[in-house]
Amino acid sequence: MAEESAIFRLEGVTKTYGGVTALRDVSLSVSGNEYISLLGPSGSGKSTLLRVIAGFETPDRGRVFFNGRDITNIPAHERGIGFVFQNFALFPHLTVYDNVAFGLANGEKQVSRDEIDRRVREAIGLVGLAGMEGRGVHQISGGQKQRVALARTLVMAPSLVLLDEPLGALDANLRNRMRNELRSIRETLGVTFLHVTGSETEALAMGDRVVVLDRGRIAQFAKPDDVYAKPATPNVAHFLNRYNVFDGTLKDKTFTGPFGSLAVSATTPSDKSAYAVRYDRMQVEPDGSKGSGPAIPATFVASEYLGSSVMYFFETAEGKVIEVEHHLSLGAPKTYEPKSRYMLRWKPDDAIVFG
Amino acid sequence: MESRVLKPVLAVYVVLFILFLYGPFFVLGILSFQQGPEGGPQFPIIEWSTYWYRHIFGLTPPSRVAPLPLGESLFRSLTLAFMTMVTSTVLGVMSAQAFRKKFTGSGLVFYLIVLGMMVPGVLTGLGTSLLANNILGIERHWWSTAFVTHVVYTFPFAFLVMLAILNRFDGSVEEAAWSLGVSPWKTFRKVTFPLIFPGVLSAMLFAFTLSYDEFSRTLFASGRDQTLPLAIYGTFSVEIHPNVFAFGVLTTVFSFALLSVYAILMSLSVRRAKKIAMQEDIV
Amino acid sequence: MSVADTAPRPRKSNTWWLIAPGAIWMALFLVAPIALIVYVSFWTQTTFKIEPTLTLTSWKTFFGSDTYISSLFTTLRIWLIVLVTTFVIGYPTALFVGLFIKNKTLSTVLLVICVIPFWTSFLIRVLAWRPMLGKEGAINIILQKAGIISQPIEALLFTELSVIIGMTQIYVVFMVGPIAFMLGRIDPNIIEAARDLGAGFGRIFRKIIFPLSLPGVVVGAIFVSVMVLGEFATAAALSGRKVNLLGNIIVTQVGSLKWALASVVGVILTIVMGLVIAGFLRIVDLKREL
Numbered sequence: 001m002a003e004e005s006a007i008f009r010l011e012g013v014t015k016t017y018g019g020v021t022a023l024r025d026v027s028l029s030v031s032g033n034e035y036i037s038l039l040g041p042s043g044s045g046k047s048t049l050l051r052v053i054a055g056f057e058t059p060d061r062g063r064v065f066f067n068g069r070d071i072t073n074i075p076a077h078e079r080g081i082g083f084v085f086q087n088f089a090l091f092p093h094l095t096v097y098d099n100v101a102f103g104l105a106n107g108e109k110q111v112s113r114d115e116i117d118r119r120v121r122e123a124i125g126l127v128g129l130a131g132m133e134g135r136g137v138h139q140i141s142g143g144q145k146q147r148v149a150l151a152r153t154l155v156m157a158p159s160l161v162l163l164d165e166p167l168g169a170l171d172a173n174l175r176n177r178m179r180n181e182l183r184s185i186r187e188t189l190g191v192t193f194l195h196v197t198g199s200e201t202e203a204l205a206m207g208d209r210v211v212v213l214d215r216g217r218i219a220q221f222a223k224p225d226d227v228y229a230k231p232a233t234p235n236v237a238h239f240l241n242r243y244n245v246f247d248g249t250l251k252d253k254t255f256t257g258p259f260g261s262l263a264v265s266a267t268t269p270s271d272k273s274a275y276a277v278r279y280d281r282m283q284v285e286p287d288g289s290k291g292s293g294p295a296i297p298a299t300f301v302a303s304e305y306l307g308s309s310v311m312y313f314f315e316t317a318e319g320k321v322i323e324v325e326h327h328l329s330l331g332a333p334k335t336y337e338p339k340s341r342y343m344l345r346w347k348p349d350d351a352i353v354f355g
Numbered sequence: 356m357e358s359r360v361l362k363p364v365l366a367v368y369v370v371l372f373i374l375f376l377y378g379p380f381f382v383l384g385i386l387s388f389q390q391g392p393e394g395g396p397q398f399p400i401i402e403w404s405t406y407w408y409r410h411i412f413g414l415t416p417p418s419r420v421a422p423l424p425l426g427e428s429l430f431r432s433l434t435l436a437f438m439t440m441v442t443s444t445v446l447g448v449m450s451a452q453a454f455r456k457k458f459t460g461s462g463l464v465f466y467l468i469v470l471g472m473m474v475p476g477v478l479t480g481l482g483t484s485l486l487a488n489n490i491l492g493i494e495r496h497w498w499s500t501a502f503v504t505h506v507v508y509t510f511p512f513a514f515l516v517m518l519a520i521l522n523r524f525d526g527s528v529e530e531a532a533w534s535l536g537v538s539p540w541k542t543f544r545k546v547t548f549p550l551i552f553p554g555v556l557s558a559m560l561f562a563f564t565l566s567y568d569e570f571s572r573t574l575f576a577s578g579r580d581q582t583l584p585l586a587i588y589g590t591f592s593v594e595i596h597p598n599v600f601a602f603g604v605l606t607t608v609f610s611f612a613l614l615s616v617y618a619i620l621m622s623l624s625v626r627r628a629k630k631i632a633m634q635e636d637i638v
Numbered sequence: 639m640s641v642a643d644t645a646p647r648p649r650k651s652n653t654w655w656l657i658a659p660g661a662i663w664m665a666l667f668l669v670a671p672i673a674l675i676v677y678v679s680f681w682t683q684t685t686f687k688i689e690p691t692l693t694l695t696s697w698k699t700f701f702g703s704d705t706y707i708s709s710l711f712t713t714l715r716i717w718l719i720v721l722v723t724t725f726v727i728g729y730p731t732a733l734f735v736g737l738f739i740k741n742k743t744l745s746t747v748l749l750v751i752c753v754i755p756f757w758t759s760f761l762i763r764v765l766a767w768r769p770m771l772g773k774e775g776a777i778n779i780i781l782q783k784a785g786i787i788s789q790p791i792e793a794l795l796f797t798e799l800s801v802i803i804g805m806t807q808i809y810v811v812f813m814v815g816p817i818a819f820m821l822g823r824i825d826p827n828i829i830e831a832a833r834d835l836g837a838g839f840g841r842i843f844r845k846i847i848f849p850l851s852l853p854g855v856v857v858g859a860i861f862v863s864v865m866v867l868g869e870f871a872t873a874a875a876l877s878g879r880k881v882n883l884l885g886n887i888i889v890t891q892v893g894s895l896k897w898a899l900a901s902v903v904g905v906i907l908t909i910v911m912g913l914v915i916a917g918f919l920r921i922v923d924l925k926r927e928l
Contacts, residue, residue: 075539077536078536082534083531091528091531091546102532102545103532106542153534365733368731369730369735375807378770379766379769383762383766397769398774446660449656453653453656454657456653464661467661468660470668470669471664474672475865477885478675479667482670482674483667503667507667568760584761587765595768600765600766600769603766607757
């Protein structure tokens with residue numbers, strides 16, 4: 001990607017909090033009009049990364065560019081980058097209208113009363129809160145609060161909006177509805193969203209591209225289907241919550257793990273050796289079956305019905321839990337005997353080998 | 356089992372304890388209605404009267420008991436308390452705001468500020484008098500040297516109140532304001548200050564009442580013109596009359612009036628918050 | 639781009655601008671004056687003026703005078719007695735408010751009742767003891783009416799006793815508050831568990847309740863000590879000038895413009911207080927406890 005088209009760019013950003021490194025040498029470049037998901041477990045530094053871009057934190061090293069300008073030393077209020085908080089952070093002493101009007105009315109730039117009114121009503125309409133202008137922000141529901149927070153940010157017409165787990169405080173139903181709305185609002189306005197989340201489904205569903213952060217480093221930056229199908233590291237595979245990841249050693253094109261030694265054809269370069277098989281690529285066979293391909297014996301523990309699929313939980317002799325997903329489109333769910341042994345088998349081509 | 360015996364015993368004890376705390380006040384209150392001008396500051400009550408209250412306001416014919424020199428000293432005390440309140444609260448808010456970020460030497464500065472409420476008035480009073488009298492060579496006044504020692508005394512209280520308030524303050528609303536392009540100073544004025552205002556009110560109340568009643572520092576540092584506590588102290592050395600008691604009742608009433616205003620202001624803001632919370636439940 | 643260019647500047651901080659006014663105020667009007675007391679205690683005092691020629695004369699005067707030495711001992715004696723009385727009188731109240739009252743509202747109400755007297759003038763509170771303790775005061779009248787005594791007790795007012803009574807009443811609340819606070823934080827389950835193990839109240843008190851309330855006792859003791867050691871008004875109003883504390887000496891000396899001697903007493907007072915506070919802080923590590 002040409003750097004001129006990048007809306008924001010990080011160069012070697014490092015941030016340490018009292019000896020703990022939150023971000024290590026992070027470089028990232030994002031173009032305009034894009035929805036970026038930032039996925040990482042808690043403590044991976046994802047919120048820190050967002051706060052560095054917003055200007056709430058100063059990096060120890062590295063630089064931040066926005067619209068071609070070096071903003072590393074520019075204070076937050078002069079950056080023109082929107083920020084949406086998990087806890088909404090609405091101004092509790094102001095009405096919905098005044099919350100949305102706050103930036104226009106109190107900013108450095110003078111905006112006429114008429115223009116403020118027009119833009120505020122437009123933004124409130126955009127997030128579907130028309131008629132609620134006069135309410136206090138304590139008088140509205142959680143989903144409405146996050147809409148106010150969004151309108152408050154969007155009314156400033158930023159070209160980049162940072163969202164810090166914006167749906168984290170909402171219940172599951174509302175979260176699904178808000179996902180669609182966030183996407184459509186972003187597409188209407190053509191702004192870039194950088195959306196931090198700890199939920200792999202949210203990250204994959206919403207992002208045009210997904211950044212996976214692991215212990216302060218970017219582990220992968222790719223389209224959702226690429227991340228899903230080809231995780232770059234064992235940890236990414238683990239975060240996705242779709243892979244059974246086995247530890248082991250890779251030597252001379254042979255992977256030795258809990259299932260014995262297997263010859264492998266293709267490997268993904270990684271600093272850690274691991275063997276990953278997607279949940280839905282595993283077959284359950286009766287104990288002692290002599291099929292072809294790699295397999296591991298395991299004891300059935302429990303199953304969980306998910307609507308379009310069923311998850312089966314098995315446990316190996318070493319106590320490792322293995323999950324097997326059965327899509328209901330492939331046939332009716334099977335029943336297994338708890339505490340009985342089964343053989344879990346997969347095709348060698350479906351495995352991703354790191355090392 | 357023992358607590359079944361112990362609890363009522365302790366309850367009776369606490370009643371006696373409260374009697375111990377309040378007893379002198381009742382006696383003082385009763386004696387303030389002593390007959391005047393002949394009635395002295397002791398029992399028995401010759402005849403109930405409001406003579407000594409009228410005496411304070413100069414509504415009685417002149418007698419051998421000189422009226423308390425209250426008018427000007429009351430004015431000075433109120434002015435001084437007001438000046439102290441404003442200065443201490445501003446300093447308290449600023450310092451507490453600074454303490455929201457970690458900075459080198461914060462521990463030292465914390466103790467430096469808190470020391471002001473720990474050091475007894477005789478010492479700060481004496482020290483400030485030495486500074487004014489023997490180093491700077493300036494005259495001491497209630498509005499200069501005494502004011503300075505009052506702030507040294509009340510600023511730590513305002514600081515601690517604001518520190519407690521700001522500790523519970525969620526900084527993300529401020530970050531939200533910055534991200535909307537609003538400068539830190541304007542953010543403080545439009546977001547932070549309105550939200551911490553109940554705390555500011557408490558800090559002001561502390562500073563005002565402490566200064567209004569301050570005595571030992573003022574004794575050293577105020578020079579010739581007396582504040583109200585000094586005027587009362589002046590009556591200690593000469594014979595006391597029930598007019599001092601009547602005055603004690605009046606200042607107590609005044610303090611409670613002040614406290615009530617504060618309580619009403621606070622309960623109004625609490626009730627507003629409650630009303631909002633209730634509406635939230637409805638939605 | 640060189641390495642120096644890529645190092646971000648630390649954000650310009652306004653912390654110093656916020657903290658400077660308060661810190662400077664305290665340095666100029668608290669630290670400097672107290673340092674000055676030490677300095678002036680070595681100045682040369684003549685009848686009419688004082689000069690910055692360093693001398694030990696005032697110190698010798700202090701330690702050569704029975705009056706001043708005895709005032710030091712009076713101060714220490716009264717401090718110790720008031721410390722004990724505030725503790726003995728205050729602890730049961732704190733025990734009741736902090737531990738026995740389970741209802742939060744009621745314990746708050748009781749604490750507020752204890753604090754309310756502070757909203758009246760300190761001097762009025764002192765003065766209120768006069769009609770209480772006097773020869774024709776309320777206590778003597780009540781005792782006589784009750785037939786306990788036939789002659790009024792004259793030793794009640796204008797003695798050391800009246801000073802101690804007055805100070806105890808004024809400062810006992812500073813003991814009650816911190817102790818009640820610490821007692822209120824005790825997990826009731828601990829006491830319940832001890833009771834289940836068959837421990838009586840006396841044992842539970844000695845082994846659990848008192849040790850856990852100790853930080854509160856220390857904080858209360860520090861409050862009371864600092865205030866009693868710096869006292870002079872109560873002694874002046876209730877002792878009829880018979881009890882002279884270090885504070886009273888300072889007031890008199892400043893009144894007669896004997897700055898150097900007043901400063902000597904000030905330094906001694908500061909040292910005494912420093913020792914007392916340091917001593918209390920050795921008993922309990924407050925930073926860990928609170």
